[in-house]
Amino acid sequence: MKARHKRFGFLAVGLGALALAGWLVVNALGNNLSYFFSPTEVAAGMAPQSHQFRLGGLVKAGSVQRGEGIDVHFVVTDTQQEIDVVYSGILPDLFMEGQGVIAQGRLGNEGAFIADEVLAKHDENYMPPEVAAALEKAHNDGVAPPTTEAAAGVVN
Amino acid sequence: MVPEFGQMALVIALVLSLIQASLPLAGTYKGVAVWIDLARPIARTQTLFMVLAFAALTYSFLVHDFSVRYVASNSNTALPTIYLVSGVWGAHEGSLLLWALTLSIWTTAVTLFSRSVPRETVAQVVAVMGMVSVGFLLFMILTSNPFDRLPNPPLEGRDLNPLLQDPGLAIHPPMLYMGYVGFSVAFAFAIAAMLGGRMDAAWARWSRPWTNIAWVFLTLGIVLGSWWAYYELGWGGWWFWDPVENASFLPWLVGTALIHSLAVTEKRGAFKAWTVLLAIFAFSLSLLGTFLVRSGVLTSVHAFATDPERGIFILIFLCVVIGGSLLLYSWRASQIRSTVTFDLVSRESGLLMNNVVLVVTTASILLGTLYPLILDALGVGKISVGPPYFNAVFVPLTIPLAVMLGVGASLRWKRDDAGRVLSHLKWPLVLSLVGGVLFPLLLLPSFSWGAALGMVLFFWITLTTLLWLKQRGGAQGLRHGLVATGRGGWGMVVGHLGVAVFIVGITLTSIYSTEKDVRLAPGEQYTLGGYDFLFKGVRRFNGPNFTASGGVVEVSFEGKKITTLFPEKRDYRSGMPMTEAGIDAGITRDLFVALGEELDDSGAWSLRLYHKPFIRWIWLGGLMMALGGLLAASDRRYFRFQGGDVGGGG
16 A cells, blocks of 8 residues: 555544544534523523523522422522423422522423423532522612622622 | 641642752753652652641541631531541542642652663653642642631531532542542653653553553542442432533543553554653643632532632643643654554554544543533623533444444554455454344343444444454464463453443443332332332431431332332431432342422322433443453563562562
């Protein structure tokens, strides 16, 4: 085999592998990215209607309601706007009213957010950064009740 | 007093590291033998002081010295002794101390087991490891001192994160760190080779066992972490593509490429520059892993601390290490060009393919891990990249790797003939295609092409590996092959069979697992995967530092009772709840029950039920890979080479 052919062979294999990986990455990224939206942004219609996204905020106190079987409803708020969330499954250990939460899923037909997955903060001192930022933004943008100040203050 | 001794030991260790990083290296340039010979004793003394510092912190934990901030934040008097000890590395400061101690231990190991290595090289290696040590000790002393005192010590400490109160996680970080830090040896050998301009087969032979051992520890650490996540987090998953998991997986992938590329460099003298680059990357990714986990930049179960100052320090450190070594590489790369040639069809090519695929896989996973961080830093938006991305990229890239794995070992060095290889591998190919399709048809509940593919790969790797062994035995066959091949060969066989077992585990678990979240009142049952789960109710009890609700679930199969599972829901004194799953483990399936929460006054609970076929094979495969690495590292040629000189240096 001539050196030139050999080099071409190596090059072809290498480029082939790169092209395959590039195609896989672009494809997979497009389908599996999920953006984060706060209740205010969702209410303003900024969230995608047909694509999954993550919704984050505080679980509104007194909003958790059990439904049939293991269905559960709760309200996520950033103190400005509120979004209803529907979930069927077991909530994480640290899910609590008044605490930070991130739900992954998509908007349903009736304006409620249908969650496939619910993530709570990971320990008692920790607030998901997105939630902290969303609360702070809501607080800066408008009138927020004093309780939120404390909640946002913990994070800053 | 003891914490002050610890503090002092840290500062002395830093000073010693500074000397260790400079004098021996300067000695190699100036030709001062005394300075060069200082490398060994100074590295050992530095280790001694690191051990003292670590012992001081451990002692503070054991005697509940809550005047030390770190002790007060991570332990209390009710904590069992084992978690007092593991609490030492339960959070940021202590885990850095463990990291730095691990680095010192590796350095001392190098000084002990390198008698056949020229003393200039040892001096360079020890100096490079000293530089890394300086970085870590500075970081610790400046931003995260574990010995900081509290002005008003509390009477009782806070609790160690309950997630960490588990034997699996007590030893997971030390294992992982042994792996991460172990790559610093390969890194230091690579840097030393560039500094000294000495890059030959001997260099690869010195570097290989170290790299193998580091890789073994990292493998064990990852397997432990995965197993822990499975039974402790209560989600029944074994891998979540969580950024912190990726942080340990990235150096593992590059490390895997490195141990294969080192083989080529040792045996054939090829891939020299590439091997050096991989060694740099493996260690850089280990550092990046630390950065990702320890700076708190991630939204992740593992992010303990959020502190930008620390993040910036690690970032600068990272830039210095990666930038510096790449600069050195670009300066020296032209001198370490390999002159050996090989054909398109040859074992070198096969291993090159292995390396290309592993590195490309690493790059895609790195991209998915860092992409959200980069977008966030640019202010473009807050996104997350979900597990489907990683599966969609990782699985298709792993398939050619598994196929090549079967071909690679059968290829000859330097030059081979495609026709010969094809006819040689004809029978394994036919048998694995037939076996892979028949297995799900006959033995599994339903046929799936995915399962068939996984089983084809399993048979393919197993048969080609056995064929390789048989070939080694020559005319006398398989049994003689076992004897004839050294531990290096066994290592390859066991490691590759581990990959086959691992593939079976992943494939069958992903395809045939069934899971269900259900509401069950006492006396009710639910059937999953043919198993009847009967919920008998929940009783309350107290543990040492928690109160718990313990569920009782009886499992029967076709009317016959198999086992009783006891899932728990614990409330730790710190106020943090934890789920302890009830698991019945088996070779062909696991049954897994986790308690959700009490739904109403009738005693009904939400429960999570799983039937997971072959999940144990995933960890079994990982353990086999680790065993393979260990066997390869203990090959006699590494010791024979060293024994000749001062008598049993190994």
